[in-house]
Amino acid sequence: MDFSIKIGPSEKLGKGCAVLLLHSNLKLSSLKGFNKFTNTFLKKSPRENGFYGNTGETLYLTNSLFAPFSSILLVGMGEKNTMDRGKFVRALNTAYDALKKHNVTEITLFSNDLKNLKYDLEFLVQTISRVLTESNYKYENTLKTKPGRYLLKKINITSTLDEKIEIREAFKRGKAIGEGSNLAKELGNLPPNTCTPSFLAKKSKNLGRLKNVAVSVLSRKNMESLGMGSLLSVSNGSYEPPQFIIIKYTGGRKTQKPVVLIGKGITFDTGGISLKPSSGMDEMKYDMSGAGSVIGTMQAVARMNLPMNVIGLVPTCENMPGGAATRPSDVVRSMSGKTIEILNTDAEGRLILCDALTYAARFKPTAVIDVATLTGACVVALGNVASGLFSNNDELANQVEIAGEKAWDRVWRLPTWDDYHKQLESNFADVANIGGRAAGSITAACFLEKFANFPWAHLDIAGTAWVSGKAKGSTGRPVPLLCEFLMSKSGW
Ligand code: BES
Numbered sequence: 400m401d402f403s404i405k406i407g408p409s410e411k412l413g414k415g416c417a418v419l420l421l422h423s424n425l426k427l428s429s430l431k432g433f434n435k436f437t438n439t440f441l442k443k444s445p446r447e448n449g450f451y452g453n454t455g456e457t458l459y460l461t462n463s464l465f466a467p468f469s470s471i472l473l474v475g476m477g478e479k480n481t482m483d484r485g486k487f488v489r490a491l492n493t494a495y496d497a498l499k500k501h502n503v504t505e506i507t508l509f510s511n512d513l514k515n516l517k518y519d520l521e522f523l524v525q526t527i528s529r530v531l532t533e534s535n536y537k538y539e540n541t542l543k544t545k546p547g548r549y550l551l552k553k554i555n556i557t558s559t560l561d562e563k564i565e566i567r568e569a570f571k572r573g574k575a576i577g578e579g580s581n582l583a584k585e586l587g588n589l590p591p592n593t594c595t596p597s598f599l600a601k602k603s604k605n606l607g608r609l610k611n612v613a614v615s616v617l618s619r620k621n622m623e624s625l626g627m628g629s630l631l632s633v634s635n636g637s638y639e640p641p642q643f644i645i646i647k648y649t650g651g652r653k654t655q656k657p658v659v660l661i662g663k664g665i666t667f668d669t670g671g672i673s674l675k676p677s678s679g680m681d682e683m684k685y686d687m688s689g690a691g692s693v694i695g696t697m698q699a700v701a702r703m704n705l706p707m708n709v710i711g712l713v714p715t716c717e718n719m720p721g722g723a724a725t726r727p728s729d730v731v732r733s734m735s736g737k738t739i740e741i742l743n744t745d746a747e748g749r750l751i752l753c754d755a756l757t758y759a760a761r762f763k764p765t766a767v768i769d770v771a772t773l774t775g776a777c778v779v780a781l782g783n784v785a786s787g788l789f790s791n792n793d794e795l796a797n798q799v800e801i802a803g804e805k806a807w808d809r810v811w812r813l814p815t816w817d818d819y820h821k822q823l824e825s826n827f828a829d830v831a832n833i834g835g836r837a838a839g840s841i842t843a844a845c846f847l848e849k850f851a852n853f854p855w856a857h858l859d860i861a862g863t864a865w866v867s868g869k870a871k872g873s874t875g876r877p878v879p880l881l882c883e884f885l886m887s888k889s890g891w
């Protein structure tokens with residue numbers, strides 16, 4: 400998607416469809432810039448056409464006298480005082496649907512109007528660019544006949560000279576985040592016979608072309624020498640070799656401690672010997688969504704040139720049954736030295752993440768966030784609205800909550816109290832890999848917490864990483880949250 404900023408009055412600069420975002424007071428500041436006809440038309444016409452500026456309402460108008468615009472799209476933002484960031488995102492999505500319906504490929508927005516909205520210009524422009532970039536994504540990789548494809552191609556924003564740089568930067572950031580989110584979606588949607596651990600490694604290596612990015616991959620042999628017995632036990636039943644991907648972004652000073660992101664990369668989760676039921680098992684191709692979101696976020700961070708250091712770790716393998724697969728009751732030794740009794744081979748995510756957490760310690764991180772489609776219990780608790788948040792550090796947890804709110808990629812925190820840790824006791828190892836039926840998402844998080852000797856947060860995205868049903872597909876979450884979190888950490 401192309402972008403341009405035009406400085407000066409709108410009527411000289413306009414092109415394509417003029418998109419006017421307005422609250423239910425229907426106040427427009429761009430009017431001065433339009434020609435007389437358009438101006439009078441816009442003052443009278445919306446209400447006559449039944450447009451009241453409610454959230455998500457749109458009105459598409461065409462008239463040759465709108466020139467130089469070919470059309471006008473009014474987009475309702477609802478009452479100013481009850482507006483929230485979610486309503487803004489929702490309104491942008493309906494605006495995109497209307498543009499698609501009328502096959503509009505170029506639009507013009509007016510910063511004068513944006514300034515009438517509740518939020519600051521920077522946030523608005525970044526969100527517009529992010530959401531429209533995300534809307535432009537469509538999966539077609541494995542389709543022979545690609546259906547005729549609608550794309551919004553160009554966005555113009557008219558502005559004043561002093562705002563120009565701010566608007567351009569915000570637009571670029573939004574685009575980088577949207578594309579990061581689209582990369583996460585694509586990796587999630589690709590079938591598991593394409594999107595294997597080696598494929599994720601190859602895609603990650605491509606990021607090495609970006610400025611300040613270096614990518615390396617540990618092989619099974621390397622993991623053996625590091626003692627990652629827990630991670631490797633998950634991979635035992637599979638022909639596909641496991642990979643441990645390390646993406647280093649060094650946009651900060653050399654001595655500056657990094658933030659580490661860890662993404663669960665199970666490219667297919669059959670459950671292993673504790674085999675899952677067949678119905679709905681196809682959805683377990685999304686079990687690498689945490690990995691996808693970390694790879695997508697690393698791409699966005701590098702494209703944004705954030706002034707900080709970030710390391711992305713992706714432990715990735717399949718969870719398959721087979722003659723060499725791990726058995727329930729096997730005891731394995733993790734890289735930390737802690738032994739684990741595997742009571743259910745379907746609780747495999749925590750087994751690969753614990754070794755990645757131990758590995759993360761070598762970077763002396765200021766904070767570590769792991770992202771995983773970890774438990775079905777989290778879907779039961781929070782549905783597909785909020786991701787589960789767990790943390791050993793209140794300050795970090797607050798920062799993650801705030802980032803989620805800002806990006807409208809929300810989280811809800813649950814506890815990891817000692818009382819829950821008790822459920823993981825084992826007679827045969829230092830810890831068991833499951834904690835019984837009660838509080839399944841919490842005990843999964845407690846398991847991870849035992850391996851985190853630094854400020855740590857865990858996001859359970861089992862309910863938020865994809866949608867089921869007719870619109871089945873990956874959502875790209877929580878890339879927007881992670882980017883927002885890192886931006887604020889970097890001082891932006
Ligand atoms: N990948 C699944 C979690 C999952 C389930 C995500 C359903 C999305 C939808 C994970 O590896 C898993 O199987 N977890 C088990 C844990 C249990 C055995 C303690 C679960 O949630 O059932």
Ligand code: MN
Pocket residue numbers: 668670718744745746747748
């Ligand atoms: Mn599983």
Ligand code: ZN
Pocket residue numbers: 665668686745747748772773
């Ligand atoms: Zn899994």
